[in-house]
Structures are given as structure tokens and as C-alpha cells.
Amino acid sequence: MIEPFATQVNFGTGVIDSVPHIITRRLSDMRRMYADPHTLEAQIAAHGDPLVYEVYPVELPEEAGQILHCTTIIYPGRVNDEYYMTKGHFHSKRDCGEVYLGLSGTGMLLLQLEDGTVRAVPMTPGTSAYVPPYWAHRTVNTGNEPFIFFAAWPGDAGHDYGTIEQTGFAQLLVDRGGVPTLVPNPRYP
Ligand code: PAN
Numbered sequence: 037m038i039e040p041f042a043t044q045v046n047f048g049t050g051v052i053d054s055v056p057h058i059i060t061r062r063l064s065d066m067r068r069m070y071a072d073p074h075t076l077e078a079q080i081a082a083h084g085d086p087l088v089y090e091v092y093p094v095e096l097p098e099e100a101g102q103i104l105h106c107t108t109i110i111y112p113g114r115v116n117d118e119y120y121m122t123k124g125h126f127h128s129k130r131d132c133g134e135v136y137l138g139l140s141g142t143g144m145l146l147l148q149l150e151d152g153t154v155r156a157v158p159m160t161p162g163t164s165a166y167v168p169p170y171w172a173h174r175t176v177n178t179g180n181e182p183f184i185f186f187a188a189w190p191g192d193a194g195h196d197y198g199t200i201e202q203t204g205f206a207q208l209l210v211d212r213g214g215v216p217t218l219v220p221n222p223r224y225p
């Protein structure tokens with residue numbers, strides 16, 4: 037039995053107090069995620085492996101009935117014309133959805149079905165975005181400041197990163213003259 041508790045979420049920084057283990061993702065963790073691997077390696081060499089995003093997960097057992105929740109902070113940046121973003125995943129238990137709430141900055145939630153159907157949902161502070169069951173999801177920072185959001189999902193959902201890691205999303209979100217634009221992913225089968 038878990039005692040009721042509350043955490044304090046800083047909407048401006050994304051920091052959740054009392055989170056013992058922060059997840060950090062650097063450019064070197066994103067090697068398979070970008071369409072232009074040469075620019076990615078050049079940026080790591082030139083800039084010493086910059087931070088792409090951080091996750092503050094509230095510590096809870098990953099089991100049915102629990103509601104896992106966290107904040108994610110995606111820093112502004114690009115690899116060539118592709119924005120900094122999360123790895124993206126399906127839930128291992130495909131019939132588990134999720135809710136995202138925008139806290140700070142500007143971004144896009146990309147969603148994809150197993151058949152390659154892609155949807156994009158813009159997010160700003162106050163946007164409550166719904167990830168329905170069966171949709172893979174990735175968030176992208178399309179602005180010039182950190183993009184921060186809160187997420188809550190079922191404790192037994194699990195994370196399947198492999199499927200997205202192998203093929204990527206069917207469409208890439210790229211900067212075209214300052215405008216976030218979806219283009220076909222040449223790597224997608
Ligand atoms: C989110 C994500 C978080 C980081 O909490 O896990 O934004 O993205 P990746 O997990 O794709 O690296 C979520 O969707 N949880 O299920």
C-alpha cells in the first residue's frame with residue numbers, strides 16, 4: 037500500500053522535487069534517431085555531446101493500477117534541419133494511452149500507428165494532449181526555449197523503443213524557413 041503523496045512541479049524549469057533519478061538523453065543517445073548521422077557526429081565532436089532532453093519520473097512501481105507520471109524537458113536545438121526530440125515509443129501494452137500537459141515552451145506531439153499513419157498535435161503551455169491507445173508518440177521542441185510537459189500513463193504500459201528505433205517515424209518534423217514542416221522519412225520502409 038502506498039501512502040498518498042504530492043510532489044511539487046516547477047512549470048518554468050520542469051523540475052519535480054524529490055525525484056531521485058533523472059533520466060538524461062544526450063545527442064550520443066540519439067544516434068539512430070536522426071536522418072543525418074554525419075551532422076549528428078560532427079555536432080558531438082564540436083560541442084561535447086549536448087543534452088537533448090531530461091525526464092523527471094516520480095518513483096512508483098510499474099504495475100497495473102498505478103498511474104506513472106513525469107515531466108520532460110526538451111532543450112532547443114536541431115540536427116541539420118531536424119529539431120531536438122524524444123526517442124519516441126509504442127507502449128509495450130499497445131492498448132494503453134497517455135495524457136500530456138504542456139507547461140512551458142512550444143512543441144509538437146507526433147503520433148503514429150503501426151501502419152505508418154502519422155498525426156501531429158501542436159503543444160503550448162496549457163495544451164492537454166491525448167495519446168490514444170495504439171499510437172506511438174514522440175515530442176519535438178519546435179521553439180527557441182526548453183519545451184516542458186507533464187505526462188501520466190498506466191503503470192503496466194511498458195515502453196517499446198525498438199520498433200521506432202529501427203524505422204523511425206514515417207514522417208520527419210523539420211525546420212523549413214522557421215516553419216515546422218512534416219516531410220517523408222527516406223529511411224521509413
Ligand atoms: C513520456 C516519455 C518521455 C521521454 O513520459 O517517456 O517524454 O520520451 P521517450 O520515452 O520516448 O524517451 C511517455 O510517453 N511515457 O510513456
Ligand code: ZN
Nearest residue numbers: 127134173189
Ligand atoms: Zn508513453
